[in-house]
Amino acid sequence: MKISGDWINHSGTQALFAVLVKAGYQALFVGGCVRNALLEVAVADIDIATAARPEIVSNIAEAAGFRVIPTGIEHGTVTVIARGVAHEVTTFRRDVETDGRRAVVAFSTDVAEDAARRDFTMNALYAGADGSVLDPLGGLPDLTARRVRFVGEPQARIREDYLRILRFFRFYAVYADPNGGIDAEGLAACAANAEGIEGLSRERIGAEMRKMLGARDPAPAVTAMAQSGILMRILPGSDAKALGILVHLEGDLPPRWQRRLAVLGGADPGEALRLSRTEIGSNTIVRDEIGSALTSAALGWKLGTEAASDVVLCRAALFETAPPENWQAEIARGVASSIPVTAADLMPTLQGTALGKKLHEIQARWLASDLYLRKSDLLA
């Protein structure tokens, strides 16, 4: 079995393999790039696993004229920029002991050991520089069937690194066969170890949740998280019920994790997932307007296309109603509108706070009229 793609044939990538192999070290593509190439979906970043230790990788790559960044040298990872392409090169590793937050590892020269410490069988696939696939654990049938299964015994693997619970649901959401169901043994192990999530950093949880909620249809994964008591630990006060309806209403719209997060609710997603200030602001605006009476056009004027669409779709999903007819055209009408009365129309009769109050009142009337009141109506 062979994978192919422009990214494999890139001269910088091939040159990097060539110098490692020439120095006598095994080097293989691994993880996401091999998995995605086999699934024929876009390859985002290139991970390479090698028998060479990180200092040796650095020396060899620098001698070949490539730029080397010591990304995580203590974990065995350096980034090599070869002719404009970044490669995360990680020395083969085996697990030794763990604290449940990050696996503690030792370097290895054996690809089978390296495979055994990876999270899921579909992520433990390797390929040589020519694209020929190496499958030390027999993960290919799982990938073909789009089954997300832990490498080894799920309970033990989760206790080594509780982030694997979130990764299990993330990979299920993004890659699994929706008709295949979730791996029962993996799910049970996640449920039984749910409290381990408490020790994880919010940043890492947030990063996994974003990727998961950005999947085409994250509803089955999130529902499984809710049923196994994991969602309430991650996002207290949230409710997964409306998510499936939202995804259905979205149709062919590009997925947005922010929209899915808004429909889940939750007491404090900003804190729970360490969202940025901007992200917290957008989440709050959308959630506030879900309960407002503003029409699609008014939302378009006030929030712009993206947030207005999120509000309309979340409202419909949460209240189990159809979105208003022509809602997208209505939002566009709002986006293209400008309020017909400005401060200049009221001055100098009104000034200061009185002016502000009047403008506010006029704006509210205009929004309530679905943007149809004209200047003369509003000044009357």
Ligand code: ATP
């Ligand atoms: P993507 O980049 O699309 O998110 P990926 O599979 O490349 O997917 P990464 O987080 O980049 O995911 O990790 C690269 C590889 O490292 C994974 O495919 C997996 O083999 C391994 N890996 C990553 N995180 C863990 C973990 N917590 N436990 C065990 N193995 C892991």
Ligand code: MG
């Ligand atoms: Mg990756």
